[in-house]
Amino acid sequence: MKIALLGYGKMGKTIEKIAIERGHTIVIKTNDEEGYDITEADVAIDFSVPNAAFFNIIKCFKHGVPVISGTTGWLDNFKKAKALCEEENGAFIYASNFSLGVNIFFELNKQLAKMMSKIESYKVSLEEIHHTQKLDAPSGTAISLAESIISEHDSYTDWSLLSQKENTIPISAKRLDDVSGTHAVSYTSNTDTITIEHEAHSREGFALGAVIAAEWLQDKTGVYTMKDVLNIG
Ligand SMILES: NC(=O)C1=CN([C@@H]2O[C@H](COP(=O)(O)OP(=O)(O)OC[C@H]3O[C@@H](n4cnc5c(N)ncnc54)[C@H](O)[C@@H]3O)[C@@H](O)[C@H]2O)C=CC1
Numbered sequence: 001m002k003i004a005l006l007g008y009g010k011m012g013k014t015i016e017k018i019a020i021e022r023g024h025t026i027v028i029k030t031n032d033e034e035g036y037d038i039t040e041a042d043v044a045i046d047f048s049v050p051n052a053a054f055f056n057i058i059k060c061f062k063h064g065v066p067v068i069s070g071t072t073g074w075l076d077n078f079k080k081a082k083a084l085c086e087e088e089n090g091a092f093i094y095a096s097n098f099s100l101g102v103n104i105f106f107e108l109n110k111q112l113a114k115m116m117s118k119i120e121s122y123k124v125s126l127e128e129i130h131h132t133q134k135l136d137a138p139s140g141t142a143i144s145l146a147e148s149i150i151s152e153h154d155s156y157t158d159w160s161l162l163s164q165k166e167n168t169i170p171i172s173a174k175r176l177d178d179v180s181g182t183h184a185v186s187y188t189s190n191t192d193t194i195t196i197e198h199e200a201h202s203r204e205g206f207a208l209g210a211v212i213a214a215e216w217l218q219d220k221t222g223v224y225t226m227k228d229v230l231n232i233g
């Protein structure tokens with residue numbers, strides 16, 4: 001498979017290594033909006049920056065190139081991207097987190113929220129920790145976790161960074177050197193705390209998931225999620 005890497009930073013470089021190990025060829029690697037012919041690629045993988053992702057993605061739709069995006073912090077335009085994908089008969093997967101471990105963690109989070117919805121004595125909170133170069137906060141993964149709790153738990157209607165408000169899930173975002181990505185969901189009562197946590201040991205899990213998603217998407221049209229790719233949940 002000929003792959004275009006839209007964004008050749010920390011993730012782009014990790015994806016390149018894994019894609020080559022799996023027998024693919026990188027035909028484009030760019031940190032720019034222009035200066036390449038996207039039709040050279042069978043599939044594009046966008047891990048760029050929040051203000052570039054939407055442009056990169058719709059360019060792929062316009063040229064009939066299936067696209068995977070893991071860029072976070074651009075979701076105000078997500079609905080528009082989905083609609084454009086359908087209009088152009090494109091192929092698209094966005095995931096706030098491509099690792100198998102986090103996608104299993106997403107399912108655990110959903111089940112736990114469903115169970116805790118019936119128990120009023122526990123209050124939920126989220127914590128995410130990432131490296132200091134991260135541009136967005138809270139992380140895309142923390143937002144996915146919070147939205148899933150909101151859809152399963154009757155007491156929560158919103159999330160916010162460090163909120164104290166009733167019905168709002170507080171998210172704490174910490175930035176420390178060299179942390180690939182840690183997410184914890186805690187339920188606290190007067191007597192105890194239940195915590196589930198996922199800790200990424202490196203970027204390789206995210207990169208492998210993105211390459212597997214690209215392999216899965218290459219002959220399809222439509223908008224999909226990692227749940228479709230991994231067949232879990
Ligand atoms: N969904 C997931 O599983 C994961 C998502 N991410 C997200 O992926 C994104 C990238 O992460 P990193 O590689 O760690 O960041 P990074 O900062 O190392 O790399 C981003 C690259 O995008 C480049 N760039 C800037 N403008 C561009 C444009 N117009 N077109 C293409 N590239 C452009 C930058 O020059 C930089 O090299 C972030 O939004 C991050 O949150 C990161 C890890 C996993």
Ligand SMILES: O=C(O)C1=N[C@H](C(=O)O)C[C@H](O)C1
Binds near residue numbers: 138
């Ligand atoms: O920026 C990162 O590094 C990561 N970003 C994603 C997010 O915002 O959730 C996924 C992962 O946690 C690493």
